[in-house]
Amino acid sequence: MRGMEHATVIVGVSGGIAAYKAVELVRLLGKLGVDVHVAMTRGATQFVTPLTFSALTKHPVEESVWHLSERGEIGHVVLGHQAKLIVIAPATATTIARLAMGLADDALTALVLASTCPVLLAPAMETNMWTAPATQKNVATLVKTGRYTVIGPESGALASGAQGMGRMSEPDLIAWHAEKALTPQDFAGVHMIVTAGPTREPLDPVRFISNRSSGKMGFAIAERAAMRGAQVTLVHGPVALDPPRGVHAVAVTSAVEMLDSLQALMKRCQVLVMAAAVADYAAQKVAKKKLKKQDLGKKPAIALTQNPDVIATIAKAKKKSTLLVGFAAETNDVEANALKKLRAKGLDLIVANDISAPGVGMDSDDNKVTIYDRRGVVLETERSPKTEIAEALLKTILDRL
Numbered sequence: 001m002r003g004m005e006h007a008t009v010i011v012g013v014s015g016g017i018a019a020y021k022a023v024e025l026v027r028l029l030g031k032l033g034v035d036v037h038v039a040m041t042r043g044a045t046q047f048v049t050p051l052t053f054s055a056l057t058k059h060p061v062e063e064s065v066w067h068l069s070e071r072g073e074i075g076h077v078v079l080g081h082q083a084k085l086i087v088i089a090p091a092t093a094t095t096i097a098r099l100a101m102g103l104a105d106d107a108l109t110a111l112v113l114a115s116t117c118p119v120l121l122a123p124a125m126e127t128n129m130w131t132a133p134a135t136q137k138n139v140a141t142l143v144k145t146g147r148y149t150v151i152g153p154e155s156g157a158l159a160s161g162a163q164g165m166g167r168m169s170e171p172d173l174i175a176w177h178a179e180k181a182l183t184p185q186d187f188a189g190v191h192m193i194v195t196a197g198p199t200r201e202p203l204d205p206v207r208f209i210s211n212r213s214s215g216k217m218g219f220a221i222a223e224r225a226a227m228r229g230a231q232v233t234l235v236h237g238p239v240a241l242d243p244p245r246g247v248h249a250v251a252v253t254s255a256v257e258m259l260d261s262l263q264a265l266m267k268r269c270q271v272l273v274m275a276a277a278v279a280d281y282a283a284q285k286v287a288k289k290k291l292k293k294q295d296l297g298k299k300p301a302i303a304l305t306q307n308p309d310v311i312a313t314i315a316k317a318k319k320k321s322t323l324l325v326g327f328a329a330e331t332n333d334v335e336a337n338a339l340k341k342l343r344a345k346g347l348d349l350i351v352a353n354d355i356s357a358p359g360v361g362m363d364s365d366d367n368k369v370t371i372y373d374r375r376g377v378v379l380e381t382e383r384s385p386k387t388e389i390a391e392a393l394l395k396t397i398l399d400r401l
């Protein structure tokens with residue numbers, strides 16, 4: 001799906017207590033569909049057994065430079081040539097020093113020397129070992145080659161019981177960097193704003209008008225765009241989701257706040273994807289105190305006022321080159337309604353979905369959409385997870401940039 005299936009990724013594990021976290025890292029990388037191989041230093045095998053890694057990867061662990069494969073091949077040379085990415089986690093002070101010197105006297109360092117792919121380095125060590133001039137010089141030497149990216153280390157509880165700098169970054173952060181390193185950065189340099197979730201229009205201090213939008217679609221678009229290298233700002237209403245990694249998130253509440261926030265951000269924006277379910281109406285007057293039953297009487301009514309149409313307002317003032325993408329959640333006459341909205345709001349693309357279909361659209365994990373431009377249908381998807389819908393939309397956007 002993401003073009004990285006079966007890519008050979010090597011996880012190099014060196015001898016530190018954080019080696020146990022490499023087990024989780026290998027599992028997370030496996031979930032990406034890549035072919036993970038593990039190389040361990042002798043020190044690493046003191047902390048975790050090779051059996052754990054070979055059971056997870058279905059490959060023997062590279063532990064020595066002195067062995068040939070069943071086909072008589074030199075393991076570290078063959079693997080080194082195949083590798084698309086090497087992730088060294090944990091990278092101890094010793095392993096970093098040996099890499100900086102270009103040593104190749106164990107399976108891990110030999111693999112690095114026999115390959116030319118990018119290397120991610122996740123250092124883990126005691127604070128003084130990390131700040132030592134020798135370690136810092138070795139790290140700088142590696143970074144200067146252009147081949148190495150250093151992830152962390154972070155500050156926190158260390159194996160010694162002390163608090164300080166030197167903790168290995170968490171496996172999910174390392175796996176995210178690995179996925180990014182394997183993903184074509186076809187959105188590099190593109191400034192994109194994505195809106196997501198509902199807006200919430202207050203009636204009084206405790207009540208509001210809103211809708212069932214979960215924000216999942218917009219969050220998936222923001223997450224995938226950032227993974228493909230875009231600079232993403234995610235302007236979202238109240239949702240129960242954590243902002244995706246690598247995305248600048250701006251939380252807003254009402255439609256007016258969303259519009260204000262977008263207007264301040266539009267200057268640098270090349271693509272606006274308006275996936276938010278903006279409430280069309282707000283209370284004419286927001287009560288300062290909680291509304292009481294006796295004040296509302298026997299036939300209560302709330303006077304509403306129409307919210308600004310956020311994307312139509314943006315469309316009128318935007319730069320000509322900015323691509324505007326809207327969404328249309330419809331229960332009937334999907335195509336006619338979507339095309340009408342596309343034209344009326346001045347959009348370049350509209351993503352329409354039939355929310356009357358079961359299991360898709362608002363608040364679901366899946367969606368099934370048709371993307372239109374001014375001339376008609378551009379793409380019709382099957383029912384798929386929202387991350388896949390997001391990838392399909394991004395491809396359509398990229399074709400137009």
Ligand code: CTP
Pocket residue numbers: 255274275276277278279280307308309310311312325326327328329330341345
């Ligand atoms: N939209 C917006 N501002 C609003 C209402 C909607 O920017 N006040 C945007 C939505 O984010 C979406 C597109 O316009 O990208 C279409 O939204 P939708 O709710 O389907 O359409 P409405 O214009 O609200 O029309 P209706 O409620 O009549 O279907």
